[in-house]
Amino acid sequence: MIEVRHINKSFDDKQILHDISATFYDGKTNLIIGQSGSGKTVLMKSIVGLVTPEEGEILYDGRDIMKMNLRDRKMIRKEIGMLFQGSALFDSETVLGNVMFPLKMFSDMTPAEQLERAHFCIERVNLKGADDKYPSEISGGMQKRVAIARAIALNPKYLFCDEPNSGLDPKTSILIDELLSDITREYNITTIINTHDMNSVLGIGENIIFVNKGHNGWTGTKDDIFDSDNQALNDFVFATDLFQRVKQYVKSTRAK
Amino acid sequence: MIIQSSLKSFGNYCIFIGRVFTLPDRWREFFRRYVNEIVKLGIDSIPLVIVISIFIGAVCTIQMYLNTSSPLMPRYAVGLATREIILLEFSSSILCLILAGKVGSNIASEIGTMRVTEQIDALEIMGVNSANFLVLPKVMAMVTFINVLVIFSMFTSLWGGYMVCAVTGLVPVSTYVYGIQTQFISWYVWYALIKSLFFAFVVSSVASYFGYYVKGGALEVGKASTNSVVTSSIVILLLDVILTNLMLQ
Numbered sequence: 001m002i003e004v005r006h007i008n009k010s011f012d013d014k015q016i017l018h019d020i021s022a023t024f025y026d027g028k029t030n031l032i033i034g035q036s037g038s039g040k041t042v043l044m045k046s047i048v049g050l051v052t053p054e055e056g057e058i059l060y061d062g063r064d065i066m067k068m069n070l071r072d073r074k075m076i077r078k079e080i081g082m083l084f085q086g087s088a089l090f091d092s093e094t095v096l097g098n099v100m101f102p103l104k105m106f107s108d109m110t111p112a113e114q115l116e117r118a119h120f121c122i123e124r125v126n127l128k129g130a131d132d133k134y135p136s137e138i139s140g141g142m143q144k145r146v147a148i149a150r151a152i153a154l155n156p157k158y159l160f161c162d163e164p165n166s167g168l169d170p171k172t173s174i175l176i177d178e179l180l181s182d183i184t185r186e187y188n189i190t191t192i193i194n195t196h197d198m199n200s201v202l203g204i205g206e207n208i209i210f211v212n213k214g215h216n217g218w219t220g221t222k223d224d225i226f227d228s229d230n231q232a233l234n235d236f237v238f239a240t241d242l243f244q245r246v247k248q249y250v251k252s253t254r255a256k
Numbered sequence: 257m258i259i260q261s262s263l264k265s266f267g268n269y270c271i272f273i274g275r276v277f278t279l280p281d282r283w284r285e286f287f288r289r290y291v292n293e294i295v296k297l298g299i300d301s302i303p304l305v306i307v308i309s310i311f312i313g314a315v316c317t318i319q320m321y322l323n324t325s326s327p328l329m330p331r332y333a334v335g336l337a338t339r340e341i342i343l344l345e346f347s348s349s350i351l352c353l354i355l356a357g358k359v360g361s362n363i364a365s366e367i368g369t370m371r372v373t374e375q376i377d378a379l380e381i382m383g384v385n386s387a388n389f390l391v392l393p394k395v396m397a398m399v400t401f402i403n404v405l406v407i408f409s410m411f412t413s414l415w416g417g418y419m420v421c422a423v424t425g426l427v428p429v430s431t432y433v434y435g436i437q438t439q440f441i442s443w444y445v446w447y448a449l450i451k452s453l454f455f456a457f458v459v460s461s462v463a464s465y466f467g468y469y470v471k472g473g474a475l476e477v478g479k480a481s482t483n484s485v486v487t488s489s490i491v492i493l494l495l496d497v498i499l500t501n502l503m504l505q
């Protein structure tokens with residue numbers, strides 16, 4: 001479980017996050033949703049410690065990362081896997097090299113064990129026959145899978161995903177969402193996903209934190225979202241005509 | 257204003273260097289990257305070094321011939337003067353300026369791209385000291401390999417001069433060869449080699465610094481690469497003055 005309490009963050013006098021608090025649960029896909037530019041990435045980078053907030057507490061199962069020294073931070077980072085918006089695969093390494101990387105750097109496994117673990121992760125994300133390809137030679141969806149495999153290589157307790165669906169077609173997006181959701185449940189990971197994709201929200205939104213222009217907007221699950229009368233949330237989630245109709249439909253079927 | 261911002265950059269650069277010079281997390285990985293960098297930054301620069309050196313050596317010889325064509329000057333002065341120029345300045349300072357362009361822009365754009373595509377964040381999140389991991393192998397590769405390039409350059413430059421004499425007959429080949437051997441001061445070679453160590457450090461570390469702190473996108477990577485070449489060239493020239501004062505007086 002990760003608890004975030006009263007986070008404030010500014011960049012050069014411009015305040016991006018205003019007193020954000022949230023709780024993220026084990027074995028659940030926790031979503032941070034909000035418009036582009038609302039501060040989702042900054043919030044996520046604050047939680048993992050790539051950005052340092054001016055104020056607030058960030059507790060990893062009770063351990064406050066803001067109060068840690070460099071060594072403890074390094075230790076806790078071994079429990080963290082992260083998926084970046086652009087995948088952030090190492091250009092100079094092959095698919096297998098990318099997945100092996102954290103194992104080579106941080107595990108005490110023998111080379112044979114590392115290879116076995118890497119193959120296990122690559123198979124877990126349903127990616128085969130691409131071991132020797134370079135990131136530039138594979139599709140965006142495959143890159144995301146490799147990034148997921150790399151992120152779970154060291155069996156993380158906490159998994160962070162920054163817009164895992166950006167740049168993917170709807171079908172691939174759903175596959176990636178399902179993969180993340182399955183892995184989360186299988187290994188009881190605290191997974192936090194940034195997204196502005198409504199399919200994800202309605203598909204895997206077990207615990208949704210809505211960030212509205214850097215403020216706490218709303219918290220709930222994908223089922224609550226239809227009943228909310230929060231104006232900003234409705235404007236954001238049901239922005240398109242299609243989702244408006246879905247909402248009407250769901251409400252009408254529930255009323256019966 | 258300029259002084260203040262330069263001092264600030266210099267301070268940040270020193271902090272950066274402090275992060276680079278720590279012990280690697282995994283030595284195996286360090287050596288693998290070190291060897292890769294030697295190939296990429298060093299061995300791949302050899303053709304460029306050879307081509308440029310041959311031409312500069314040839315041009316120097318012609319210029320020396322034109323400028324010493326007085327009856328009071330011995331003919332062998334052509335070879336001697338060419339040798340001094342090559343050893344004292346060309347094969348160290350000028351060569352490193354050229355490498356600041358080739359190697360420096362390569363390093364800055366590679367690390368800058370890693371920054372804007374979040375690869376550096378990915379390293380940090382895994383708990384890797386990214387500055388040390390990415391930059392130390394590059395700096396060590398440049399510092400250890402630069403003297404190979406310098407020595408290559410010295411030989412090929414002098415050979416360029418030899419070829420000019422052989423082809424055009426400006427001065428007899430034997431006189432040229434006598435010229436480049438006469439009154440030889442071996443300290444000049446050491447001086448060039450020592451200077452180059454500093455320059456190699458400057459080229460690789462300044463380029464890494466500019467790449468590492470890129471903010472934004474592809475455009476900024478390009479700018480960082482240009483800035484790194486300009487800055488390291490200026491620093492090389494400044495250091496050249498200082499080191500020459502220290503070592504040749």
Ligand SMILES: Nc1ncnc2c1ncn2[C@@H]1O[C@H](COP(=O)(O)OP(=O)(O)O)[C@@H](O)[C@H]1O
Nearest residue numbers: 011012016034035036037038039040041042043
């Ligand atoms: N390193 C930074 N320096 C200055 N401003 C930043 C930085 N990172 C993000 N911002 C600003 O913070 C705001 C929120 O950005 P971000 O968290 O990336 O939004 P989102 O991920 O929700 O689309 C944007 O206005 C952005 O310009």
Ligand SMILES: [Mg+2]
Nearest residue numbers: 040041085163
């Ligand atoms: Mg974002």
